[in-house]
Amino acid sequence: MHRIGKQFRFEAAHSLPDLPEGHQCSRVHGHSYAVEVHLVSDGELHRPGFVVDFAELAPFGAHVRDHFDHRDLNTVLDAPPTSEHLAAYFYHWCCDHLRLPEPVRIEKVRVSETASTFAEYGPVLP
Incomplete structure (x- = not known):
């Protein structure tokens, strides 16, 4: 199994x-938020030896930049803007909007508000 991730900041x-x-x-x-998107593939x-080209995550980077950077998050989310709610929102956004080749999938999304705190969201696995 291979895992990769990319970090975005806002x-x-x-x-x-x-x-x-x-x-x-x-x-x-x-x-200063850091959002990590973690991908996994068991195929x-x-x-040339990628799980997926990191360029495939560019739409997510654009979404974060256009809708979250330098914003009041209370006006962006429909839920209280905790790291937990942000992680769930970003996870579902990635699942709904990123077109990843089979068998690549979103493993989890991690949101950090500070250098020492984070929240993660991802599917419950057996």
């Missing part, structure tokens, strides 16, 4: 509702 602001009064994350604040590599 800057954005958000605030998180429903937190106790005075919680620092209830105030508007910003992050043959594509010429």
